[in-house]
Amino acid sequence: xxxxxxxxxxxxxxxGTGVEFAWKNILNGVSGVRKIxxxxxxxxxxxxxxxxxxxxxxxxxxxDVAIDTREQxxxxxxxxxxxxxxxxAMRDAGLIDWTGNKDRFGISIGSGIGGVQxxxxxxVDLINDGPRFISPFFVPKAIINMTAGYASIKYGLRGPSIxxxxxxxxxxxxxxxxxxxxxxxxxxxxxxxxxxxxxxQLGLGGFSAMKALxxxxxxxxxxxxxxxxxxxxxxxxxxxxxxxxxEYEHAVRRGAxxxxxxxxxxxxxxxxxxxxxxxxxxxxxxxxxxxxxDAGLKPGDIDYVNAHGTSTGxxxxxxxMAVRExxxxxxxCMSSTKSMTGHLLGAAGAVEAIFSILAIRDNIVPxxxxxxxxxxxxxxxxxxxxxxxxxxxxxxISNSFGFGGTNGSVVFKRVK
Numbered sequence: 001x002x003x004x005x006x007x008x009x010x011x012x013x014x015x016g017t018g019v020e021f022a023w024k025n026i027l028n029g030v031s032g033v034r035k036i037x038x039x040x041x042x043x044x045x046x047x048x049x050x051x052x053x054x055x056x057x058x059x060x061x062x063x064d065v066a067i068d069t070r071e072q073x074x075x076x077x078x079x080x081x082x083x084x085x086x087x088x089a090m091r092d093a094g095l096i097d098w099t100g101n102k103d104r105f106g107i108s109i110g111s112g113i114g115g116v117q118x119x120x121x122x123x124v125d126l127i128n129d130g131p132r133f134i135s136p137f138f139v140p141k142a143i144i145n146m147t148a149g150y151a152s153i154k155y156g157l158r159g160p161s162i163x164x165x166x167x168x169x170x171x172x173x174x175x176x177x178x179x180x181x182x183x184x185x186x187x188x189x190x191x192x193x194x195x196x197x198x199x200x201q202l203g204l205g206g207f208s209a210m211k212a213l214x215x216x217x218x219x220x221x222x223x224x225x226x227x228x229x230x231x232x233x234x235x236x237x238x239x240x241x242x243x244x245x246x247e248y249e250h251a252v253r254r255g256a257x258x259x260x261x262x263x264x265x266x267x268x269x270x271x272x273x274x275x276x277x278x279x280x281x282x283x284x285x286x287x288x289x290x291x292x293x294d295a296g297l298k299p300g301d302i303d304y305v306n307a308h309g310t311s312t313g314x315x316x317x318x319x320x321m322a323v324r325e326x327x328x329x330x331x332x333c334m335s336s337t338k339s340m341t342g343h344l345l346g347a348a349g350a351v352e353a354i355f356s357i358l359a360i361r362d363n364i365v366p367x368x369x370x371x372x373x374x375x376x377x378x379x380x381x382x383x384x385x386x387x388x389x390x391x392x393x394x395x396x397i398s399n400s401f402g403f404g405g406t407n408g409s410v411v412f413k414r415v416k
Contacts, residue, residue, distance in 0.1 A: 004179045005415060007256040008093025008244030009354045010085035012195075014050030014237050014341050016059040018088060023358050025059075027388045029369045031221035031340050033235050039201055046213035048220040049199040050237030050342025052081070074137045075150070076115030081240035081347070082147035082195030083154070089191065090155060093244040093256060100254070106159030106187040107148045108178040109242065110170040110194050112346025112402070113203065115142035120202040147195050159187045167402030168308070169267075170194045171241060171349025172410050176265040178245045188250045193350035195240035207236055210275070214311065224343075225370035226309040226336040227316050227383055234310040237342030241350030248415075260357045260412045263395070264295025270405030277401060280325075281318030284308070287407040288326055288397060295411040297395060299326045302411070304365045304396040306356040309336025310343050319399065320377050333391070335368040335384035349400035353410055356396040360414050364390050 009019050014032025016022040025032070032050045041047040052061035063072055063080040066087035072080060086109070090096050118141035125133045140146050145163035152161050160181050164174040171194030178190035198204075207213050214233040216223035224235040251258055268290065270283035277283065292299060305327065308319055323334055337355050338344075344351055359365050371385040382389075395413040402408075 002183050002185070003248035004182045004245050004262045005248050005251050006243050006259040006262060006357055007246045007251050008089040008095065009259065009357070010088030010092065010242045011351060011354055012052050012061050012081045012085045013239040013351055014052055017052055017061045017084065018059060019354060021059040023355065026337055026340055026355060026366045027364060029340065029367050029386060031369065033220045033223055033342050035220055036199065044204055045208045045215050046204065047217040048214070048223055048235060050235055051199050052239055074140065076118040076141040077197035078111055078115055078195045079147045079150060081197060081238065082109055082242065083150055085193065085240040085242040086151050086191060089242040089244050095244065102156050103158045104188040105157045106181055106190045107152055107157055107161045108164060108174045108190055108192045109148040109151065110164030110174045110346055111144045111147065111196055112165065112167045112170045113196065113198050114144040116198050116203050117200045118142045120200050151191060157191065166406045167404060168343065168345050168348055169400040169402035169406045169408040170346035171351065171353065172398065172400035172408030173267060175243065175262065175350065175353055175410055176267060176408060179262050179265055182245060182247050188247045190245040191242060192245055193240065193242035194347040196345040196347040197238045198345055199236055199238050204236060212312065222370050224311045224339045226307065226311045226339055226368055227320065227375055227378055228371050229373045229375050231311045234312055235342035237344045238347070239344050239351060240347050241354050243350065243354065258415050260360050261415050262410060263297065263413045264291040264411035266290030266294065266409040268407045270407065272405050275403050276314050277318040278405065281322030283405060283407045284319055284399060284401055285322035285325060287409040288322065288399065291397060291409040291411045295413065297411060300328055300331060302327060302332050302395050302397050303391065303393040304356065304359050305332060305334035306352045306396060306398040307334050307336045308399045308401045309338050309368070311338065317375065317377055320381070324381055329381045333365055333382040333384055333389065335366055337366050339369045349398065349408060353398045356398040357412050359396055360393045360412060363393050364388055365393060
């Protein structure tokens with residue numbers, strides 16, 4: 001079976017734009033959750049979110065570096081995030097000016113919701129002004145596959161082009177699909193990941209109506225607190241994570257920098273409930289087992305689990321129980337970087353995959369911040385409370401679970 005490695009990465013996130021900038025903040029336990037100031041949140045129960053800071057300083061989100069300003073008005077914010085992260089990933093992989101066979105270079109970039117900001121804005125225009133005022137760019141702004149479409153056009157990538165939409169498992173599933181295309185011999189390289197921009201009146205309102213969001217509005221940095229007894233829901237976030245996947249021999253031949261190998265993938269369904277996880281997290285457990293089997297690894301080979309870890313009651317407990325059933329608490333540790341970024345929905349799995357890969361590269365695991373009063377189910381399991389831990393990390397698993405009962409796990413390991 002063909003081996004698949006990671007040769008490029010890019011991030012737009014609440015803790016920073018740019019992989020190294022974001023990673024430094026993650027290791028330092030810096031929260032990117034803040035009060036929403038882009039629209040009036042007076043009537044919303046939750047008034048906080050994890051949103052990339054737009055600007056021109058180091059670590060700020062600045063789409064001008066990757067996208068022509070004249071083209072940006074045709075794009076939803078989710079597309080801007082995705083293309084900015086894709087540009088970093090392509091540059092990181094040394095592929096911006098690559099002249100190889102682009103018929104063998106594909107794309108798998110998805111989104112959980114797509115252009116929800118554009119959908120909201122257009123509905124307002126329709127109600128206020130009528131159908132003649134709907135923008136001709138509305139549909140391309142709103143549909144989920146347009147980040148992949150724009151990236152394909154920008155870089156001339158003519159291989160397989162798909163978009164995954166599996167709610168909060170999107171990023172992980174997009175990676176898995178990219179792996180499969182390379183393993184099947186349909187591509188040598190794949191640009192993969194997820195992007196999301198749902199912090200607006202409609203997105204915030206929808207999740208608030210479900211009573212899913214934290215209302216710790218006076219302490220936004222402390223609102224996302226996985227496995228803590230005082231958690232009261234997840235924090236909505238947005239951003240993008242994009243990776244370049246490459247067939248191992250192809251990467252070696254062109255002298256590419258290799259971060260890690262994508263050793264195994266697992267995907268399952270709970271077949272249980274549209275929003276609640278299966279009892280004891282058994283669907284997530286099966287996804288992890290599938291990924292381990294695919295990787296040819298045993299649970300004891302995994303040093304670090306980057307959890308889905310959203311800071312919700314049922315989700316936190318279910319995943320913890322599944323992980324405790326599989327892994328040895330004396331060897332494997334687990335943390336939730338959502339404690340710092342909030343929940344990036346369809347982008348979460350890709351961003352967290354990047355953090356998992358960096359944990360392997362640097363032999364350090366990021367913390368779960370705000371873990372001050374752990375739930376009883378934690379027991380002796382090391383959830384890396386509040387401070388990053390230096391330890392050998394040769395293999396890591398990244399989990400993503402989505403509404404509809406869809407689960408994804410991806411195993412990364414050091415290339416030796």
